[in-house]
Amino acid sequence: MTGSREHVLDGRTVREWPHPGPRCVVLVVHGYGEHAGRYAELAGVLTAYGAAVYGPDHVGHGRSAGERVLIEDFEDVVADVHRTAELARAAHPGLPLVLVGHSMGGLIAARYAQRHRDELSALVLSGPVIGVWELPGRLLALDEIPDTPISPSALSRDPAVGAAYAADPLVWHGPMKRPTLEAFVRTLDAVAEGGDVGDLPVLWLHGDDDRLVPLPGSRIGVERLSGGRLTERIFPGARHEVFNETCKAEVFAEVTGFLDRTLPR
Template identity: 75%
Template sequence: MADSREHVLEGTRGTLVVREWPHERPRYVALVVHGYAEHAGRYGDLADVLVAHGAAVYGPDHVGHGRSAGERVVIEDFEDVVTDVHAVAEVAHAAHPGRPVVVIGHSMGGLIAARYAQRYGDGLAALVLSGPVIGAWETPGRLLAEAEAHGEVPDIPVNPAALSRDPEVGAAYAADPLVWHGPMKRPTLEAFLRTLETVAKGGDVGALPVLWLHGDDDRLVPLAGSRIGVERLSGGALTEHIHAGARHEVFHETDRDVVLGELLRFLDGVLAA
């Protein structure tokens, strides 16, 4: 596994811990935007592949996640998280001036990355969305309705088996002390609803190349709901790869080598252009 180092930034709501997988002379910068309840450290294998491909890779732990500050898994405003990711991009720009930047967002990170592209797309070379929370995602509304009916958000943690057909992925997730295994929090659910609407109304990303990767057996973020959002977000430069039988984390799936090959071919095309 490639060496990594940490940066500590002052984020919008406290200390932000950022992992960097460095490259001495990168062709490009990749910002990896992790999903709900997890942390950037789960993307070490992806970072290894990107570094070998010529990238300097940066991944922040979002507020309330991993080793960053904040009450666990509480995100009151995703606009603040987008601002935090932009602060990381500025660190990367300072270290590697003139290098093209791509953002790779998974799940909740796909929602953050989509909004990032709407706000800061002029500074991006490409956007990659993996199992993105975008479009029609019913989970927040359903959990909030149950909270209204019963007085609290139901404790329904992520089922590790829903992540990948590889049982080692689920076992590692279940044993990871930096992963949150408890219930979702009301402020975060409310923020999801607001930001899904904001992205839906925020317009497309124009000519920015977009790669969409999704498993057709994703039960956490179903394919059909994401398609609505991805097609609305894309300005027309959309490449999609839907993987038969794959679950939520396509970068950790049993056919991950195929997925990573698709990612690198897409990035090669972007960099060549």
């Protein structure tokens, strides 16, 4: 796999996995509390496929500036992802642009697709936080947000994934913050009210044992977001991070097969 390099845009760190002659550009939008560097294996699959891959660290995440995991407005994060897209398009003008969003990144990617649909050739959502997600409401009802970090075992059936996550100094292991939870609620509503993405091809990937972002709630949002060109792939027994699951070879094949069917030759 080609090595990665970093760019800094307005205090946001963007990781790039370059390709010398790409056929498309893929933006990877990471989830809550983590960072783009955790997607190196996916990026390797995509660069082998022929993509130039870019992944921004969101505000307050990874190597980017800002108070840890504090997101006051996801519309600002969408704008940050758009700046990453502009960086990628400047380097690779005229190539198809694909957005891949995982978990919270799926929420950001869905909102991006609503706002910038005409700039995209395809959308991939992995365990996306859209539709009905009850966690923010439950936590906001409490006087104090409990310090209950994400359980590494909820990510994957592969124990090495959880161990690496727990040991990663760029991952946030503390409590969620009230302004971020409030922003989740507002943006879930905004995506629900923002309409579908028309004829944009959408690939939805989800584990049927995802306890962090339960599948039934996401289904409501995905079906509302899709304009009709939806490919659904549910993986039996898989947990939240399908790109890091024991069936990841199958997941990667679904992504590259979807791109083959979707992107121009």
